Amino acid sequence: MKIAESNNMCVFFLEGRVDSNNAPQLEEEIFEVLDRRQNDAAPIFFDAEHLLYISSAGLRALLKVMKKYDRPVKVVNVSREVYEIFDTTGFTELMEVRKAFRRVSVEGMNLIGRGMFGSVYRADDETVIKVFTPNSNFNLMIAQENQKAKNAFISGVPTAIPYDIVQVGNCYGTVYEMLNAKDLVTVMAEDKAHMDDYIRLFADTVKEMHTIKVSPEKFQQQKTAAIRALPYLSSMMSEEETNKVRALYENIPDRSTFIHGDCHIGNAMLQEGQLMFIDLATAGMGHPIFDMTSMHSLFCERANDPQAIAASPVLKHFTREELFHIWDVFLRTYLSTDNAALLKKAERQIGALSLARRLFMLIAIPGSLTPEEFAAMKQAIIDYCDQGLEPICF
Numbered sequence: 001m002k003i004a005e006s007n008n009m010c011v012f013f014l015e016g017r018v019d020s021n022n023a024p025q026l027e028e029e030i031f032e033v034l035d036r037r038q039n040d041a042a043p044i045f046f047d048a049e050h051l052l053y054i055s056s057a058g059l060r061a062l063l064k065v066m067k068k069y070d071r072p073v074k075v076v077n078v079s080r081e082v083y084e085i086f087d088t089t090g091f092t093e094l095m096e097v098r099k100a101f102r103r104v105s106v107e108g109m110n111l112i113g114r115g116m117f118g119s120v121y122r123a124d125d126e127t128v129i130k131v132f133t134p135n136s137n138f139n140l141m142i143a144q145e146n147q148k149a150k151n152a153f154i155s156g157v158p159t160a161i162p163y164d165i166v167q168v169g170n171c172y173g174t175v176y177e178m179l180n181a182k183d184l185v186t187v188m189a190e191d192k193a194h195m196d197d198y199i200r201l202f203a204d205t206v207k208e209m210h211t212i213k214v215s216p217e218k219f220q221q222q223k224t225a226a227i228r229a230l231p232y233l234s235s236m237m238s239e240e241e242t243n244k245v246r247a248l249y250e251n252i253p254d255r256s257t258f259i260h261g262d263c264h265i266g267n268a269m270l271q272e273g274q275l276m277f278i279d280l281a282t283a284g285m286g287h288p289i290f291d292m293t294s295m296h297s298l299f300c301e302r303a304n305d306p307q308a309i310a311a312s313p314v315l316k317h318f319t320r321e322e323l324f325h326i327w328d329v330f331l332r333t334y335l336s337t338d339n340a341a342l343l344k345k346a347e348r349q350i351g352a353l354s355l356a357r358r359l360f361m362l363i364a365i366p367g368s369l370t371p372e373e374f375a376a377m378k379q380a381i382i383d384y385c386d387q388g389l390e391p392i393c394f
Contacts, residue, residue, distance in 0.1 A: 001013060003029075010034070012030060012044075012045070014047065017052055018057075019054070019055035020055060027064060034065070034068075042071070044065060044074070045074050046074070046075045048077050048100075049100060051078070052079075052082070062091075063094065073096070075098065077100040078098060078099050080099060080100075083097060106173075109123055111313045112183040113279070113313055114313050117282070117364070118281075119131050120183075120266075120279065122183070126178065126180075128176050128278065129166065129176075132171055132174075142165060142172045146165065148218075148280045149161055150162075151218040152277075155214050157212055157258055157277065159276055160177065163175060176278055178278075181269040181270060181271035181276065182269065183268070184202060184275065186317075188265065189317035195326070199326055199330050201275060203329070205268075205274075209277070214258045221286050223249050223286055223290075237378060245356055245359070245378075247389060249353075249356070252353070253287055255285065255288075257286070258283070259287075261282030261284055264299075265314065266298075289349065289353055292346075292350045293353050293354035296354045298315060299315075299323045299324065300327055300351065303323035304320070331346065335394055359377055359381075
């Protein structure tokens with residue numbers, strides 16, 4: 001049996017047939033390794049990519065490992081045939097058993113969107129694939145997004161339902177069926193004469209989405225999640241600075257309505273005249289201002305950076321002036337107003353929260369912000385808070 005060991009992880013590779021003939025020997029080899037690694041607390045991994053069959057004797061050996069070391073056991077890359085054995089015997093209730101995923105390549109596919117946690121490709125006329133970044137945790141991101149998308153659909157959110165998880169190189173991907181759908185960015189770029197109509201449709205759809213009430217058992221409050229994560233930034237902020245950022249979040253009213261989490265035109269698909277949303281990895285519940293920050297970040301903050309525009313699959317289709325125009329039409333439509341004072345106030349409040357949310361990029365993607373960028377964002381938030389926090393104006 002092959003074994004891969006690192007400082008904090010150990011993977012056992014199961015191969016061929018595991019039955020009464022070799023299960024005792026397999027058990028001894030596993031015990032020998034784990035007894036030597038008594039200080040480990042991480043889950044025990046078994047890679048079953050080359051496992052053809054496992055009998056009740058083999059299953060009992062895995063169960064003994066789990067009970068003896070009192071640690072979670074995870075069996076990954078399980079074929080569909082072997083998975084049926086685990087499932088039929090009830091072992092999928094005792095330990096995490098993960099099927100092997102279909103392998104696909106995105107080479108030659110059109111990149112239609114890119115976010116903090118992954119990129120979205122058009123696979124064919126019927127499907128799109130969201131490929132998560134290599135450091136994305138499977139349980140926290142990929143599996144969670146699938147469940148969130150299903151919960152959102154049941155709640156009435158116009159979203160595509162993921163129907164498959166695939167492996168793309170060393171990354172995981174989620175496949176959405178989007179029959180005859182086109183990404184909104186491409187539609188707008190190809191028909192700029194009607195661009196304002198598409199922006200208004202997007203704004204109206206987002207506004208309607210924000211009226212949908214969802215269950216706290218299925219979706220977490222965005223504000224609560226942010227406040228709980230603040231201690232992770234403590235090494236880069238003083239206690240006084242942390243308290244001001246916390247006050248910024250606490251100033252946002254609680255709501256039990258749906259929040260997409262990364263709501264911008266790059267995550268919207270147009271299907272038969274209606275918009276559908278994809279990329280729900282960070283979906284939750286709360287005040288609409290959380291979703292407004294995604295549009296603001298793209299079409300205000302990055303619109304002043306030529307390099308950011310050129311590198312973005314969303315922004316590169318538009319001029320700097322068009323990007324600001326998209327934001328302006330979106331905000332006016334969403335708020336149903338042309339009142340300059342109200343629009344300016346809303347943009348200031350959205351912009352402050354956008355910067356506060358971007359601070360967490362250092363946690364999600366280490367190295368994504370330079371110390372200078374982080375310091376500039378932090379100072380802008382502090383300056384905003386020092387002016388006095390006002391009630392959210394929408």
